[in-house]
Amino acid sequence: MFNKKSGIELIISEFIQENLYNVSKLKKNLGNGRLGRMINNMFxxxxxxxxxxxxxxxxxxxLTNTIKANSSETRIASNQIASAMDQIAASTQNEARLSQELMNQINIVNDTSNVILKKSQYGADTTGQLKEKVKTTQNVLTELTEQINQLGMANRETANTMNELVDLTKRITEFVNVITDIAKKTNLLSLNAAIEAARAGEAGRSFTVVANEIRGLANQTESAVKQIEELSIAIQMGAQNSTNQINHSIATMETNIIKTDETNKTFSDLKQDIDNMIEVINEISGLTKKQIEQLSSSVQTAELITSAIQESATEIEEITSSIQQEDTAIEEIDNSIGKLDKLANELFNITYNYTSEKYLTDLSQKNISAAVNILQKLIEEPGIMEMNKNNHKKVVYSYYEKHKDIISTLLTLDSKGNVLAITSDTNVSNFVFREWFQKAIEGEIFCSRPYITVATNDVNVTVSAPIKDRAGNIIGVVAANVLI
Structure with missing residues (x-):
């Protein structure tokens, strides 16, 4: 036994040189004296x-590495959300523009519809005057009734969809063609009446005047109908453009259908023809009025859509602002974690200087190699591969008893780092933070750098190996603290 004073000086000298291997060995030789126990307890x-x-x-x-990874994932997710918000904002702006264009098109169609309504009313007034003129010559045209009846109207089918403005304008064009046909027939009728009156000589002179007046009115009607036809073509083009815009921006626009009765009559006289012509003009006016009402409703709907789009744009701006604030907060967290990681690395390097690998002896290396061989045999045990706690305890303690001259602690863990079996007392139940666990769960047989294990207050190294099932999947880790 060496002198206590010189032994204490040697221990302190080795501690100052940061050689805890020798300190660990020397402190065991201080004896059981009061000073020796105090020094031993101190170390x-x-x-x-x-x-x-x-x-x-x-x-x-x-923990800092885990937080860094989570922070990186959060930042990526935040950037993806910000990118999505930018796309939504751009889409919202485009929808707002289309909504405004739609309102403009609806207003144009509405204005044109008002013009058609006025022209239709004028046509109705002109036709009414023509009807009064026909009444005065009804007795004279009795013999022409049979011929006029042969010039009856053809049947038409009317199935209008108010939402599809193109169909509505085509219907208006059909009505205009009917009026034009009647005006031409009236013109022809008046010409025939004039011819018949001329044949009657002096007695038919008064009927010639009336026939000429009827021709004049028919010409006026034909002129008015031509104007309506031009307007119908214009509204048809505008309605087509409007329909394309509506189909592009509002797929769910409700179609407004106005049904009309099919008309299929044989006119017995010119008066009945004129009555039908008045009915057609009045129907055009009614359809146009309904169209204007529907357009007004469409304008209100478009205004509501525009308002909703503006509200969405405001909410998107608020979300984008929140994302930017979140990104700033993440950056601040990253900076703080970086500082903490730097301090942790400094603490890691300082403390591990006391257990540097340069003090490992040949015997230490021999023990480490032996421990690796022990682990390789241990992981092949059926009781270990089954990952049953009771089986693990039996096998682990059996191996420990055989090799405790080399191993100070033997333990097994599941894939999450939770302890299944361990041969020493410790309050640590999860070792996921240890580098030797992380390397083994990735598939390596690993040997850690030397460190002081809190369980025994000795300098150890830990060797670890992955536990695999029969299919080769890693299901846990086995590790051993090696006496060095």
Whole structure:
């Protein structure tokens, strides 16, 4: 046994040189005297503190790396959301523009519809005057009734969809063609009446005047109908453009259908023809009025859509602002984590200087190699591959008893780092933060750098290996603290 004073000086000298391997060996030889026990307890406390600092530095490094990864994922998700918000904002602006264009098209169609309504009313007034003129010559045209009846109207089908403005204008064009046909027939009738009156000589002179007046009115009607036809073509073009815009921006626009009765009559006389012509003009006016009402409703709907789009744009701006604030907060967290990681690395390097690998002996290397061989045999045990706690305890303690001259602690863990079996007392139940666990769960057989284990206050290294099932999947880790 060496002199206590020189032994204490040697221990302190080795501690100052940061060689805890020798300190660990020398402190066991201080004897059981009061001073020896005090020095031994003091260095046990120092070892425990350094060991806890080493473990804390590893835990902090693991946590900072985990937070960094989560922060990176959060930043990526935040950027994806911001990109999506930009796309939505652009889409919203486009929808707002289309909505405004739609309102403009509806207003144009509405104005044109008002013009058609006025022209239709004028045509009705002109036709009414023609009807009064026909009444005065009804007795004279009795013999022509048979011929006029042969010039009856053809049947038409009317199935208008108010939402599809193109169909509506085509119907108006059909009505205009009917009026034009009647005006031409009236013109022809008046010509025939004039001819018949001329044949009657002096007695038919008065009927010639009336026939000429009827021709004049028919010409006026034909002129008015021509104007209506031009307007119908214009509204048909405008309605086609409007329909294309509506189909592009509002797929769910409700169609407005106005049904009309089919008309299929044989006119017995010119008066009945004129009555039908008046009915057609009045129907055009009615359809136009309904169209104007529907357009007014469409304008209100478009205004509501525009308002909703504007509200959505405001909400998108608020969300974008929140994302930017969140990104700033993430950046601040990253900066703080970076500082914490730097401090953890400094603490890690300082504490591990006391257990540098340069002090490992040939015997230490031999023990490490032996421990690796022990683990390789252990992971092949059926009781280990089944990942059953009770089986693990039996096998682990059996191996430990055989090799405790080399191994200070033997343990197994599941894939999450939770302890399944361990041969020493510890309050740590999860070792996911340890580098030796992380390397083994990735498939490596790993040997850690030397460190102080808090369980025994000794300098150890930990060797670890993955536990695999029969299919080759990694399902856990086995590790051993090696005496060095």
């Amino acid at each position: 046990n406390t120092v070892f425990n503190v350094i060991g806890r600092m080493q473990r804390a530095s590893e835990e902090i490094r693991y």
